[in-house]
Amino acid sequence: MLEVANLEVVYNEVILVLRGLSIEVPEGEIVALLGANGAGKTTTVRSIAGLLDIHEGDATKGSITWNGEDITNASPSHIVEAGITQVMEGRRVFAELTVDENLATGGFTVRDKAANAASYDRVMELFPLLYDRRKQTAGYLSGGEQQMLAIGRALMSDPKLLILDEPSLGLAPMLIEQIRDIIVDINKQGVSVLLIEQNAMMALSIAKHGYILETGKVVMDGEAQKLLADEDVQEFYLGLHGEGGERKSFRDVKHYKRRKRWLS
Amino acid sequence: MTSLTLRLLNARGSVSPVVAFMVGLGSVLGVFMLLQLFNDPEIFIQTLAKSLGLGSVYAIIALGFVLIFKATQTVNFAQGGLAVAGALFLSFLVADDHIPFTTISNPFNDIPGPSWIGWGASVIVAMCFAALLGLVIERLTIRPMIGQPLFSVAVITLGLEIVIRVFNNDAVKIEFRSLEVPWGVDGFRIGDAFINWSTMAAMITAAIAFVAVYFFYRSRTGIAMRAVAFDQEAAMAQGIDVGRVFAIAWAAGAVLAMIGGVFATQPPVRQTLSVEPETATIAFRALPAVILGGLDSATGALLGGLIIGLAEIFAGQYAAGEVGWLGAGYPLIVPYIVMIIGLIIRPYGLFGTPEIRRV
Ligand SMILES: Nc1ncnc2c1ncn2[C@@H]1O[C@H](COP(=O)(O)OP(=O)(O)OP(=O)(O)O)[C@@H](O)[C@H]1O
Ligand SMILES: [Mg+2]
Numbered sequence: 302m303l304e305v306a307n308l309e310v311v312y313n314e315v316i317l318v319l320r321g322l323s324i325e326v327p328e329g330e331i332v333a334l335l336g337a338n339g340a341g342k343t344t345t346v347r348s349i350a351g352l353l354d355i356h357e358g359d360a361t362k363g364s365i366t367w368n369g370e371d372i373t374n375a376s377p378s379h380i381v382e383a384g385i386t387q388v389m390e391g392r393r394v395f396a397e398l399t400v401d402e403n404l405a406t407g408g409f410t411v412r413d414k415a416a417n418a419a420s421y422d423r424v425m426e427l428f429p430l431l432y433d434r435r436k437q438t439a440g441y442l443s444g445g446e447q448q449m450l451a452i453g454r455a456l457m458s459d460p461k462l463l464i465l466d467e468p469s470l471g472l473a474p475m476l477i478e479q480i481r482d483i484i485v486d487i488n489k490q491g492v493s494v495l496l497i498e499q500n501a502m503m504a505l506s507i508a509k510h511g512y513i514l515e516t517g518k519v520v521m522d523g524e525a526q527k528l529l530a531d532e533d534v535q536e537f538y539l540g541l542h543g544e545g546g547e548r549k550s551f552r553d554v555k556h557y558k559r560r561k562r563w564l565s
Numbered sequence: 566m567t568s569l570t571l572r573l574l575n576a577r578g579s580v581s582p583v584v585a586f587m588v589g590l591g592s593v594l595g596v597f598m599l600l601q602l603f604n605d606p607e608i609f610i611q612t613l614a615k616s617l618g619l620g621s622v623y624a625i626i627a628l629g630f631v632l633i634f635k636a637t638q639t640v641n642f643a644q645g646g647l648a649v650a651g652a653l654f655l656s657f658l659v660a661d662d663h664i665p666f667t668t669i670s671n672p673f674n675d676i677p678g679p680s681w682i683g684w685g686a687s688v689i690v691a692m693c694f695a696a697l698l699g700l701v702i703e704r705l706t707i708r709p710m711i712g713q714p715l716f717s718v719a720v721i722t723l724g725l726e727i728v729i730r731v732f733n734n735d736a737v738k739i740e741f742r743s744l745e746v747p748w749g750v751d752g753f754r755i756g757d758a759f760i761n762w763s764t765m766a767a768m769i770t771a772a773i774a775f776v777a778v779y780f781f782y783r784s785r786t787g788i789a790m791r792a793v794a795f796d797q798e799a800a801m802a803q804g805i806d807v808g809r810v811f812a813i814a815w816a817a818g819a820v821l822a823m824i825g826g827v828f829a830t831q832p833p834v835r836q837t838l839s840v841e842p843e844t845a846t847i848a849f850r851a852l853p854a855v856i857l858g859g860l861d862s863a864t865g866a867l868l869g870g871l872i873i874g875l876a877e878i879f880a881g882q883y884a885a886g887e888v889g890w891l892g893a894g895y896p897l898i899v900p901y902i903v904m905i906i907g908l909i910i911r912p913y914g915l916f917g918t919p920e921i922r923r924v
Contacts, residue, residue, distance in 0.1 A: 350802055351801075352798060352801060352802060354712075355711075355712045355797070355798055355801070376806075377801040377802060377804060378801075378804040378805065378806050380804075381802075381803065381804030382804060386802070386803075386804075387802055389798075389799060389802055393796055393798075393799040393802075394799075395791070395792050395795045395796060395799065395800075396795065397791065397795050397918070398788065398791060398792065398795070402788045402791070402792075405785065405788050406788060406789060406792045406800065406803045406805065407803050409785070409789055409803050409804055409805050410803075410804035454803065458803070458804060
């Protein structure tokens with residue numbers, strides 16, 4: 302289980318981006334983390350993956366625990382070895398490397414050849430399309446294929462928790478559905494999933510639990526089905542009941558009772 | 566070559582006037598060389614061997630530049646210092662029979678049988694020393710700079726070059742330290758043309774180094790290095806230890822510099838068979854080859870080295886009558902002229918990647 306508790310993250314020592322963020326990803330579940338542009342979703346991923354350093358970011362408060370181990374300031378390679386990998390926002394495949402070589406980078410932390418081969422077979426089963434293109438340069442793949450490669454690459458380390466940062470970004474509706482089904486398949490194979498999305502409908506339709514993030518804080522969370530049914534969520538994230546005109550912040554919704562679960 | 570042709574064509578979708586000009590110039594030079602071949606085959610063959618030998622030494626050094634640039638995105642200006650440090654170390658092992666600053670003698674000199682066995686073993690020891698030197702330097706001065714402005718890192722390597730050179734020159738007192746190779750200045754003849762064994766050794770070594778780099782790039786570590794070169798953060802997200810990739814690149818780069826340094830004391834680069842303060846300049850002489858070939862391309866390093874070697878030696882042999890008024894050193898500016906023309910045609914080098922991404 303992944304537990305992020307009261308996390309505060311500051312960039313360049315002055316820009317406060319996460320203000321006491323608390324989320325949990327229980328083993329075997331799909332958890333959705335939703336939020337508008339700039340809410341701090343990617344920053345949350347960076348914190349978990351140990352990649353704040355290279356962005357001049359710093360976790361000033363709070364903690365990140367993975368199955369009981371404190372990984373708040375662990376190195377990226379340690380975190381991958383511990384079983385957490387991410388599919389980065391914007392895919393970030395190594396365009397100059399072939400498909401096979403991209404997958405090899407994903408299996409870098411796995412020294413066991415047999416385990417690497419098994420992961421490779423699993424990826425090829427999930428994405429038969431990649432098999433036909435395995436010797437091809439990744440840069441020439443289509444956007445959807447690149448997203449599949451990015452997911453496949455992340456699976457090569459045989460993670461226990463897969464974090465996907467906006468996997469639907471820039472994909473056609475049909476491809477989004479395909480990616481969604483694949484996420485469900487991966488989850489069924491026993492991988493916990495933290496799914497970060499702006500596409501709330503897609504994420505909540507497969508998640509068990511959902512969090513809604515606004516300016517670095519969880520402003521609402523609950524069972525995914527309940528969130529889907531919630532009027533405010535529908536208004537702000539699903540574009541339903543939209544009256545147009547002025548955009549209110551979630552915080553302004555009067556009847557909304559904030560659940561400060563991290564203070565209990 | 567086809568990919569180069571393709572790239573040249575792709576640049577603007579059709580053959581540009583510059584390319585047409587270069588092809589024209591190339592054919593004129595080709596005809597000129599053919600004429601020389603029939604005019605005086607001995608001199609021509611000798612000149613060709615010399616230029617390929619020098620080009621190979623450039624290529625070896627260039628490969629070191631490329632490895633380090635590929636991983637760290639910085640030109641390592643300390644390659645010259647590293648070349649001399651490695652060559653000096655070997656010189657102590659084979660000529661003085663002890664490790665510098667110690668009284669530990671070199672056990673390989675006592676191996677019975679032909680002397681080249683002990684010499685070869687000493688070369689391997691010196692390669693290990695060079696690798697270690699590269700590792701230490703990387704750990705102390707480059708690792709703390711990961712993610713920092715590349716310009717600062719480049720200036721650090723420039724500082725390192727000065728420090729290593731001063732250490733070589735003053736602390737070790739190089740002056741003229743003999744660096745013998747088993748075959749000395751011997752060679753063989755094709756007709757009347759004389760070719761040094763050292764020249765052949767340089768060509769073979771460059772070929773081996775190129776093949777080694779080629780296969781390294783396809784190994785687990787090599788793929789990781791290329792991933793780091795393309796997108797450092799994405800590589801880190803895969804669990805690749807960027808620091809270790811830097812270390813490996815520096816170790817390999819320092820070994821290549823050392824090998825280049827040893828060849829820089831032998832024909833056709835130099836006839837003295839000794840390490841001198843001036844030996845360090847070999848790295849700067851190889852720089853046009855690296856830039857011409859493309860800073861991040863091993864193929865570019867090899868071809869760039871050979872092209873520059875050919876241009877420099879052929880100009881020295883055949884152009885004396887026309888440009889001799891420039892002084893005896895005029896062949897040394899030829900590499901830069903070729904480099905500038907090459908860069909005008911392809912600003913990132915013949916085989917370089919146009920867009921070098923970084924975090
Ligand atoms: N390296 C950085 N230095 C300074 N500020 C940053 C840095 N990275 C992100 N930020 C700021 O932190 C805030 C949150 O950014 P983040 O990328 O985490 O948002 P996000 O929720 O992922 O948004 P998006 O949906 O657009 O990807 C933004 O205001 C952004 O400008
Ligand atoms: Mg984001």
